[in-house]
Amino acid sequence: MAESIPADAMHAHDDHHHTEQSIWSKYVFSTDHKMIAMQYMFTGMAMALIGGFMAYAFRMQLAFPGIDVPGYGTVTASDYNALVTNHGTIMIFWVAMPVLIAAFGNYLIPLMVGCDDMVFPRLNRLSYQIFLLSAIVLIASFFVPGGGFGGAWTAYPPLSAKSQYSLTALGSSFWLVAVALEFTAFLLGGINFVTTAMNARAPGMKIFDIPIVVWMIVVASILFMSSVGPLIAGAVMLFMDQNVGTAFFDPDKGGDPILWQHLFWFFGHPEVYVVLLPAMGITAEIMCVFARKKMFAYKTFLYTTFATGILSFTVWAHHQFVAGIDPRMANIFTVTTLLISIPIAEMCFIYIATLYGGSIRLTTPMLWALAFVAEFLIGGVTGIFLGASGADIYFHDTYFVLAHFHYTFFPIAIIGTFAGFTYWFPKMFGKMMNDTLGKIHFWGTIIPFNFIFIPLFVLGAAGQHRRIYNYEHFPELAGVEMQDMRVLATVSMLVMLVFQLVFFYNCFISWKKKQKDAGKNPWKANTLEWTTDSPPPHGNWPELPTVYRGPYEYSVPGREEDYFPQNVPD
C-alpha cells in the first residue's frame, strides 16, 4: 500500500523538474496545485468582470431610467431582473468562492503546510473542470430562448419553479444546473483542502503551527460541506418541479414554497462564513507580517472561528422573519443571530489587538488588509439591525439589506482578494508589484466603494425596496433627492470601475519584468511558502521543509532579525 512508504525516502519527485511538458498538459490539464489555483484565480477574475459589467448595466438603468446604456443597450424589466439575479449569483458562487477558497486554498495549502502538491491531484483537476463547466452553463443561460433567469439569487419558488410565472423556462433550469455543478466542484475541492491540511503536513508541523489562513480555508470547506447538502437536495427537487412536474414547492398539489427558503438559507447563511473565513485568514496573515507582530491569541481566534461556524447553522431563519413562518420562531432566531455577534466581535478585537505594539508598514497589501477590517466592521454592525426581528420588519428587502451585505461581501470578495493577490503576487509570479500604482488603485477603489453604498443605506432607510428596475411608479420613491442618491451611487461605481484598469495595468507591467525580482522572501515572512523560489518550481521544494515552530514568531526578543521562519532550526 502506498501509505506505508516513508515519505522522504522517496525522491521520485525529481521527475517533476526534468519532464518537458507540452503547453496543453502544463496549462490546461495540469494536476499541479499552483496551476489549478491560477486557473481558478483567472476564471474567477473573468467572472468578476462579467458580474461587474452586469452591475454597471443595472446601476446605469437605476440612475438614468430608460437610457441606452453604452455597451449594453436598453435595460428592460426582464433584463434588469436577469442582471441582478446573475450579478448576485456570479459574485458569490463564481467569484468569492473560486478565488478565496479554491484559488488561495489550492495555491497556499500545499505551500504553507510544506508538501509538493494536493493529496488528490487528479480530483483537484476534475474539480476545476466541473467548475469551468458550471461557469459556461451559467453564461449560456443568458443566450437561451426566454433569456436569463430573473427570480433573484435566492430563487424562491413558485416564481423559479414555474415557467408561466418566471417566463424563463430554460433560463431557470440552466441557472439551477450551473449552481448545482458549482456545488459539486466545491465538494470535490473540499476533499483536497481538508485531507491535505490534515495529512500532508511537513514533519514537525503540529496543528497549532498551521497558519491561520489554512485553518480558515479548512473550516470554510467543512462548513460548506455540512450546509450545502440540503440545498443540493432542494436543487434536485426544484429542478424536478421545473421539468418533471413534481410538486415539492407547489401549494396547489400539496407542496410548500417556504420549504425552499429553509433549505436555501440553511445553506445561505453558513455560506457567508464560508467566504468570510478565508478572507479573514488572508487578512490575519498580512497584518502579522506587516505589523511584525505575533497573532494576538492565536488559539482564541481559532476557537471563536469554530464557535462562529457552529452558530452559523442556527441563524438561517432571520432571512425569513416576514416570510410567513410562525412568528414565534422569529424570537429564537433573533437570539441566535445576536449571539453570533459575539465571536465575530471577538475576532475583530483580536485584529485590533494584534496591531498594538506593532511596527506597522503601510504597503499595498497591508492597506487592503486594514481596509478589510475597517469596512467589514460597518457591514457587521449594520447586520444587527436586520437580525433584530422588530427592526427587520421595516428593513427587510430594502436597500438597507443590500448595502449591509455589500459592506460584508465587498470586503470579503474584493478587498480580501486584492489583499491576498498583492501579498502573494511576488510568490506567484516572482516579481514585485509597483507600490505606487498599487496605492492609487487602493484609494481609487476604497473611496468610491463607500460612496456607492452609504447612499444605499440612506435609500434603504427611506424605504426603497429591492429589485425594482424603475422607481417611477412609486410616488414616494420617485422624488428628486432619492434619484440624486441613485446617481451618486452609480457615478461612484463608474469611478471605481475605471480605477480597476490601474490594477490590470499594474499586473501587466509587473509581470512583464519591468519590476525587480522578488527573491524568495520579499516581505520577510515566516510561513513556509516564502522559503522556496518565486515562483515555486513544480514540486515546490527541491527538499521538502521541516517545521520547528508556529507561523507568527515575529520580533522574538533576543533574536537579531525580527522574523523567525518556521523551517529554521533553533
Next chain:
Amino acid sequence: MRPIATTRMAAGIPTGRLAIWWVVASEIVIFGGLLVSYIMHRLAKPEWGDHAANTNVWIGGFNTFVLLTSSLSAVLAHKAAVNGDGPKAAKLLYATCFGACTFVVVKALEWNMEISHGFTISSNTFWSFYYTAAGLHGLHVIAGAIIMLIIAETAKKNLELHRVELIGIYWHFVDIVWIFLFPLLYIAK
C-alpha cells in the same frame, strides 16, 4: 510519479479513508435535507398515510434483505483484502454487485407496477418524494456498483487493495440510507 503529499499521514488516518468519510458526510447532509423535508411534510399531513398504503412493503422488504446481504459480502471482501487475498476480495465484490443489480431490477419492476396503477411522480407530493428519494438512492446504488466493478478488476491483480475498504464504507452508507427510506416511505402508514 505520485507527489510525496499523497504518501504522508500526519493525522494518523489514511488519506483515502479521510476522503471517503468526507464523501459520506456530504452525502449524509444531502439525503438528510431531503428526508427532513419529507418528514416535516409528513408530520403536517396525516393524509399521506393513505398514499403510502399503496406502496408494497413486501417488495421493499425483499430489497432491504438484498442490500443487507450485499453489505455482508462487502464486509467479507474487506476482510479478504486485509488478508492480502485480492482474488477472493474481487469475487466477494462481484457478489455485492450482483446484490446491487438485483436491487435495481426489483426496483424497476416495482416502479413499473406502481406507474401502471397510476401513481406517477407528479400525482402528488408524497409520490414526488417517493420517486425522488428512491431514485436518488438508486443512482447511488448504480454508481457504487460500477465503482465496485472497477475496484474488483484491480483487486484481482492484488493491486490497490485498500480501495476495497473504501468502497465498503461507501456501500454501507448506501445501505443505511435505504434503512431510513424503507420505514419512511413504505412502513409508516
Next chain:
Amino acid sequence: MIDQYVVALSTYANDIDNLILLIGVLVGFWLILCELVFFYFIIRFRAKDGRRAEYITGEEKSHKRWISYPHMLVLVCDVFIVFFAIKVWYDVKQQLPEPYETVRIVGQQWAWSFVHPGADHELGTADDIKTVDELHIEVGKVYHFKLESRDVLHSFSVPVFRLKQDAVPGRVITGWFEANGTGTHDIQCAEICGIGHALMPAQIFIESPERHAAWVAEQSPVTLASANQP
C-alpha cells in the same frame, strides 16, 4: 431616525423607529470606538527606525482581558437589543388586538386587489367593496388583514406603517394595523414576483371617519341600496 425619511402613521411605527434608534446608538458606539482605536493604533505604531515591535502572545490572562471584557459588554448590549426587538416583534406580529374590521388582500402578478367589508363591517357579504390597487381604511381603527397570493410570493409592504408581510400562495396570513394619521401613501411589493415587480404599486388611503363613510356609501352597489328600500 426613520421618520426623517418616511412619516410614521401607525400605532407601532414609533416603536419600530425607536428600536432602530436604540440599535443605532448601541452599535454606533461600538463601531466608532473600534474604528477610533484601530486607526489610533495604525498611526501610533507606524514603523520607525530603531524601534522593534513588541512580542505579545495574547495567551496570558492579563492580555486576554483586553478582548474578553469588551466582548462581555457586547453581550450586555445584545441582551438589550434582543429584549426590545422581541417586545416590538410581539406587538406587531405575534398578538392580534380586537379588530374593528377585516380586509382581504390578494397579491397576484402584477396587482394588489383588496376586499373591503363595506357598510356592514363583515367580509363575505354582498356589500363587500372590491378594489384594485387602492386600499381605503379609517384612521384610528384596528384592522385585521387576511393576506393571500394567487401565484407567486409577494410582499405587502406599507412603509408609513413600518409593516411588511410576505404573501404566500396556499396560505392565508393574518396581521393587523391601526393608522394614527390620515393621508395617501404607497403600498409596495417587496418580494420579487416576476418581470412586473416594478409595476405593482398600490396606494393606501387613510381617511377620517366621515370621508371613509362617504367613500363606502359611494362604492356600495346601487342594487343593494335599492334592495334595502322598503
